[in-house]
Amino acid sequence: MADRILVVEDEIVLREALVYNLTKQGYGVSVAADGHRAVELVRQEEPDLILLDIMLPGIDGFEVCRILRQDYNAPIIMLTARDDEVDKVVGLEVGADDYLTKPFSMRELLARVKAQLRRVRLLREEFADDEEEASDMRLEFEGLVLDLKRHEVFLHGEPLALKPKEYELLAYLAQHKGRVLSRDQLLEDVWGWEYTGGSRTVDVHVRWLREKIEDEPSDPVRIITVRGAGYRFEA
Numbered sequence: 312m313a314d315r316i317l318v319v320e321d322e323i324v325l326r327e328a329l330v331y332n333l334t335k336q337g338y339g340v341s342v343a344a345d346g347h348r349a350v351e352l353v354r355q356e357e358p359d360l361i362l363l364d365i366m367l368p369g370i371d372g373f374e375v376c377r378i379l380r381q382d383y384n385a386p387i388i389m390l391t392a393r394d395d396e397v398d399k400v401v402g403l404e405v406g407a408d409d410y411l412t413k414p415f416s417m418r419e420l421l422a423r424v425k426a427q428l429r430r431v432r433l434l435r436e437e438f439a440d441d442e443e444e445a446s447d448m449r450l451e452f453e454g455l456v457l458d459l460k461r462h463e464v465f466l467h468g469e470p471l472a473l474k475p476k477e478y479e480l481l482a483y484l485a486q487h488k489g490r491v492l493s494r495d496q497l498l499e500d501v502w503g504w505e506y507t508g509g510s511r512t513v514d515v516h517v518r519w520l521r522e523k524i525e526d527e528p529s530d531p532v533r534i535i536t537v538r539g540a541g542y543r544f545e546a
């Protein structure tokens with residue numbers, strides 16, 4: 312079945328160009344012209360990916376993203392028009408997966424959409440493989456337990472509240488324990504970013520994770536920084 316994309320954009324010309332190009336690529340496309348409608352449509356249709364403009368009538372794209380992220384995990388690509396918006400998206404306090412700065416080419420947009428959808432598909436396949444190997448479904452490291460099937464993490468028996476990207480990063484690190492993983496590799500495999508050099512994003516998420524899973528975040532023993540190379544998860 313074709314992937315379904317929700318386009319949230321109040322500028323009619325850009326919205327129609329997006330709809331035209333995405334439809335031509337075979338995607339199913341829905342549209343919303345304001346934030347409230349966007350939230351409503353996501354609940355109704357559960358699209359596979361969202362293109363989300365930031366400056367919108369009603370509630371803005373940041374707020375829409377925050378609302379959706381409470382229980383919605385599909386990729387969200389933000390469409391930004393200003394540098395200060397980019398800073399906020401890159402900081403990823405809002406939980407977006409990627410962003411494009413206007414004006415962007417349709418070719419670039421389609422490449423990003425494809426990359427995000429592929430990332431999700433690979434994740435899904437990995438989890439499906441895991442289903443077959445029950446022993447791989449639960450990773451245990453001295454007080455830290457990851458339940459890959461239920462996407463749950465426990466620290467010293469207590470459930471941990473992780474944001475979707477924090478969970479994905481931790482699961483990826485844990486599944487590659489003992490190996491040095493470069494920021495580029497993490498960006499590509501966890502975020503699906505092949506076209507941007509946003510390595511700060513990785514550092515920010517590692518810092519957040521350490522605050523949640525390390526007894527002493529400033530002296531980490533689980534997620535180790537390997538100078539000049541990246542990060543390594545210690546079992």
Ligand code: CA
Pocket residue numbers: 320321322364365366367
């Ligand atoms: Ca707008």
